[in-house]
Amino acid sequence: MDDLIFSARRQSAGATKAPETDLETRFRGLVQSPLRAGLLRYISSRPDESFDVESLMQTFGRLRLDVENCVKELADFGVAAVVAGSQPPRYTAERPADEATLELLDHFLERRAAVSTEDQSPSVQRFREMIGRDEKMLIVFEWIRTAAKSDISVLILGPTGSGKEVVARMIHELSRRSVAKFQAVNTAALPDTLFESEIFGYEKGAFTGAYDRKPGRLELANEGTLFLDEIGDMSLIAQAKLLRVLEERRFERLGGQKSISVDFRLISATNRPLEQFVRDGRFREDLYYRVNAFAIRLPSLRERQVDIPVLAQRFLARYCAAQGLPLDSKSFAREALDLLVTYQWPGNIRELESTVSRAALSAPGRTIRPSDIEFLHATTPTTTISGDRMPSLAEAERAHIVRVLEATEWNKKEAARVLDISRGTLYRKILEYQLEPETRPAGRRSRENVG
The missing domain is CATH 1.10.8.60 (Helicase, Ruva Protein; domain 3)
Structure with missing residues (x-):
């Protein structure tokens, strides 16, 4: 650790260690904070540059008040400085005038920095790219850090394409379960006939085509994390089966007799209004409270x-x-x-x-x-609605699906990816809304049936 080197001076072997000075004690306290230590290393590695609080917020994924307080403390100690006349204030590295402080600073910078868990996480790096000037995503980052400290079930709410799986992977990678597997399942793409075999696995001979035993996602997620995407699209039958596992932490493979214990952390995600689904009887209330122990909402x-x-x-x-x-x-x-x-x-x-x-x-x-x-x-959808009447949900959904299909030239695989639904769901919607591609000029390659 960096703070272990500041009370020692370079002396010959066997010499008595000198008592720690007040300056060394204060410097040790300064860099004991991971954020202050990270800021000090960051600006010191770029002595010819200056940084405002906003850019440091984006780099470190921390709230404005935290960054402001830490960088001011560095400036007060004399290891950082405010650029004269800068508005808003910009901070740069500072070489202390007195030799004792300069020696402590150089010892700290020469010491190899410990790589934090966040810096090792690929998902954290991806999430930091999604952070801009608005602090909404930084608040989400704080929620993620909080959720990662325990095994509490997390429900991630947010619209399509907002980064729900990135957040789920971050929570896993920052948690104590990071050494085990992260298993992601898109429940919207699983009909009831496949749900049980995918989640619980199956024994050899359990059904036609089951030529060997296959572990399910629950078994693979043991001691790790199970991520259920689009949990709002699960059928009531699948919900009942999931609830039983959450209550008992045991399950049987399809076609099996042996009860298997499992230890996993559940993270769920949805872009559906689950509270309304509970009121409508489309989502079990007891399951809702199980999966919604800690909610994180991603802004659009x-x-x-x-x-x-x-x-x-x-x-x-x-x-x-x-x-x-x-x-x-x-x-x-x-x-x-x-x-x-x-x-x-x-x-x-x-x-x-x-x-x-x-x-x-x-x-x-x-x-x-x-x-x-x-x-x-x-390609913005333009659904014609008579008078001042607002479009119904079905009309709005139809218009959006048409827009995406046209934008992807009816490449159904790509359209399903953009819509964040399974291809099976997309096919059902095309039939339900009786959608057909517009007639294309002769010679133009049609991608209608691709995928």
Whole structure:
């Protein structure tokens, strides 16, 4: 640990250790905080740069007040400084004038930093890319840190494409169960006939085609985490089976007689109004209270419009890096960013990222112009409703499905991915709403039946 080196001086072997000075005690206290230590290392590694609180918030995923207090304490100690005349204040590294403080600082910086659990987590790095200027996502980060400290069941609420599985993986990777497996199951894609075999597994000969024993997701998640995505789409039969496992922590494989004990942490996610489903009898109340012990709500992208330009620039830089291009080889025109901000983003962050990649690919020059992203507004659903009547849920759903199908040229596999539903569900919706692709010009390759 870094704080173990500050009370010792470099002396010959066998020499008596000098008593710790007041300065060493105060410096030890300063860097005992992981956030202060991280900030000090970060700004010291970039002595020619300066940073405002907002950029440090995004880098460390911490709330404004936490960052402000920590960086001010570094400045008060003399190991950081406020850039003169900067407004809002910008902070930079500072080399202390007195030799004793300078020696303590150099000893601290020479010491290899311990890699935190957060820095080791791939999902945390992905989540940090989703953080912008709005503090809503930083509050979510604090909820994630809190949830990861226990085995409490977590329900993640949020619209399609908002990053629910990323959050679930973060909770797992930051928890004590991170050494075990994370098992993700999209329950919306599992009909009742497959639910039991997928979740509980089966024995050899349990049914036609069961040529060998197969462990289920519950068994694979033992001592780890089971993530049930779109839990609101589970049938009442599947809900009853899940409730029994949550109560008893035991189950039997399909076709088996042996009861298997299982220790797992449950994380669920949905974009459905579960409370309304409970009132309507579509979701079991006893199961609802089991899965909703700790709720985390992810904001939609339109709830934090100020972040859209920040995220778009970030995704554009990532696209350039993936293509082996300089990070600044593509840029947005101001008018193009304005178009992105005014769009509603029903697919949220996932849709924004794919839109940026598509625009960067299609833009002929270095600058992405409004004309390169006009396809967004051109495909906005326009359901004709007589008078001032608001569209029904079915009408709104039909219009959105039509929009996505047209945007993907009726590639059903891609459309199901964007809609975040199974292909089976999409096929049922196409039949239910009697949807058909528009007639295409001769010679144009139809992707209607792809996937």
